[in-house]
Amino acid sequence: MTDEDVEQEEPGYEVTLPSFHGPLDLLLHLIKKNEIDIYDIPIVPITEQYTAYLDAMEELNLEVAADYIYMAAVLIHIKSQMLLPRDESAEGSQEDPRAELVNRLLEYQRFKQVAETFAELDVVRMGVWPRPAVKLPESEAAEIDMSEVSLFDLIDAFRNALTRYKLNHPQALELKRIQHRVSDKMRELYSKLKESSPIRLQWFLEGRDREELIAIFLATLELVRLGGISLRQSDLFAEIEVAVTAAPLDEAQFELFDNG
Amino acid sequence: MNELRSAIEAILFVSNEPVTVDALAEALGATVDDVHAQLAAMKTFLDENVGGYTLEQTAGGWRFATRPEHEAVLKKYFAKKGEGRLSMAALETMAIVAYRQPITAPEVSDIRGVNSVGVIRTLLERHLIRVAGRKAVVGSPFLYRTTREFLIHFGLNDIRDLPRLEEFGDLIGETISEDLVTAVQSAAVDPTE
Numbered sequence: 001m002t003d004e005d006v007e008q009e010e011p012g013y014e015v016t017l018p019s020f021h022g023p024l025d026l027l028l029h030l031i032k033k034n035e036i037d038i039y040d041i042p043i044v045p046i047t048e049q050y051t052a053y054l055d056a057m058e059e060l061n062l063e064v065a066a067d068y069i070y071m072a073a074v075l076i077h078i079k080s081q082m083l084l085p086r087d088e089s090a091e092g093s094q095e096d097p098r099a100e101l102v103n104r105l106l107e108y109q110r111f112k113q114v115a116e117t118f119a120e121l122d123v124v125r126m127g128v129w130p131r132p133a134v135k136l137p138e139s140e141a142a143e144i145d146m147s148e149v150s151l152f153d154l155i156d157a158f159r160n161a162l163t164r165y166k167l168n169h170p171q172a173l174e175l176k177r178i179q180h181r182v183s184d185k186m187r188e189l190y191s192k193l194k195e196s197s198p199i200r201l202q203w204f205l206e207g208r209d210r211e212e213l214i215a216i217f218l219a220t221l222e223l224v225r226l227g228g229i230s231l232r233q234s235d236l237f238a239e240i241e242v243a244v245t246a247a248p249l250d251e252a253q254f255e256l257f258d259n260g
Numbered sequence: 261m262n263e264l265r266s267a268i269e270a271i272l273f274v275s276n277e278p279v280t281v282d283a284l285a286e287a288l289g290a291t292v293d294d295v296h297a298q299l300a301a302m303k304t305f306l307d308e309n310v311g312g313y314t315l316e317q318t319a320g321g322w323r324f325a326t327r328p329e330h331e332a333v334l335k336k337y338f339a340k341k342g343e344g345r346l347s348m349a350a351l352e353t354m355a356i357v358a359y360r361q362p363i364t365a366p367e368v369s370d371i372r373g374v375n376s377v378g379v380i381r382t383l384l385e386r387h388l389i390r391v392a393g394r395k396a397v398v399g400s401p402f403l404y405r406t407t408r409e410f411l412i413h414f415g416l417n418d419i420r421d422l423p424r425l426e427e428f429g430d431l432i433g434e435t436i437s438e439d440l441v442t443a444v445q446s447a448a449v450d451p452t453e
Contacts, residue, residue: 021348022374067374107371113428114355115348121414122346127331128316128415130323133276150390235277 023071024108026053031105038105041098043082047075074101153233157240158217161205165213180212183254185219189242190249193229198243201231222257223249264290265298278321278412319411320418346386353379354388358410359425362392362403380404388413 020026030049031038051072057064081097096102193199201220205213220242223229228249232241267288272279285295299322303315313324326334346354353376356368369376383389384404392405406419416422 021352022372024373065374071373104371104373108373110425110428111352111355111359111371114359114425115351117428118351118354118414119346119348122351124328125413125415126345127326127328129326129331129334131273131276131325150384150387152385 021112023068024105025112026050026068027071028105028109028112038102041102043075043079043098047072047079050075153240154217154220154231157201158205158213161202161208161213162210165208165210169209180215182215182218182222182257185212185215186223186254186257187251189216189219190223190228190244190251190254193242193244198232198241201240201242204242218257226253262298264288264294265302268295268298269302272315272322272324275323278317278319278323280321283321316415317417318415319408347379349374349376349379350382354383354406354410357383357389357404358406358419358422361405362395364395364401364403366401368404 020029027046027050030036030046030053031041034045034049036042036046054064054068054072057068078097078101189204192204205216208216220229220231224231226249227245227247230243230245232243233239234241268284271284271287281292281295281299284290285292288295299315306314310327312330313326315322316325349372352372353368356371357363360367360371365377365380368380380389384391387407387409389404389410390407391402393403394400395403411417411419
């Protein structure tokens, strides 16, 4: 994908290469340039021009992505279908071999226009700054709009804990046996939550070593997946909170998560 | 200045996120209509006096924000590293997710005719889209949706504010998109609607 405009004049062909965002974009460009009716694309010349662009891209040492080559194959396939004698008698109206491509082009064109609109909004909105977020005094939750915790947030929390652990524990080569089982961690976290919920995830991770953190990370994901716990975060800078859900879990099944 | 209005202003001043009218009304024991009226009055006041900031309605709530004309000054003063504008590939992907959500990465790639996995990752990292479950097909790929951050980033109040996709045609599309841009630009959202 070329992002910057690359313009190059070639004697003979006179091919210019603005930045294209894919094969459909290139096709639309050719259709516009030649003032072609999109519903009646002359496949032969378009295929020739399309492949000429790909050749030019190669000559310029631009990597021609597989997506472009795939589209060339599609065009050639349509071309061959167009050459086949149409069996007019068989079915009243046979589907035009170009129909699917035309629909894709039209759909893509719409999204391209939306993207252009978004680009303008992007420019306008980049100039609008809110007051930077600050830490607000600890609130007793409830009314705060809890936004979802993304996997990235969860990974961040564990990464923070790992970084802190690394700072406190300089590296040494050591071979250890597996000490921390995912099932144990599931049980530990789950029973802690049954005593009191919610708890702060960072607090639960405090003082654990690397292997243990990994086991807890996996255990947390499994418990969420089983629907036994939920993770919440009151957005920006907030700590992740872990809480039990209303649905009780059968703790016997935790054993299943110890394979490997 | 009346009590309600200054109380609203105080809450908005401290809030990190756009605050909904309902939340303000509940916190202040006022009616939704009264809060609306005060927000409208406050916005009119701020816009007429063209101060350093304005009140804007986005993602279903209200917040204070600077005006676009101060971008250069702010950038210079804060030497902002900035997140950078979104690439055309990212914007195309954003457009597809916005209109076709929930949607999987292969479906996005199919519409764009280009592998879009990397772009989707970028949008996820910028919190403009989020994972919203998996699709019940072979390989159970992730489904993606737009986020609140998406609304805020593009200055939309609600996902339903987007023009219908069909309206983006050959020629009319341009006027539609211009309309949307001017609407967002002037942020002339009528709070009493």
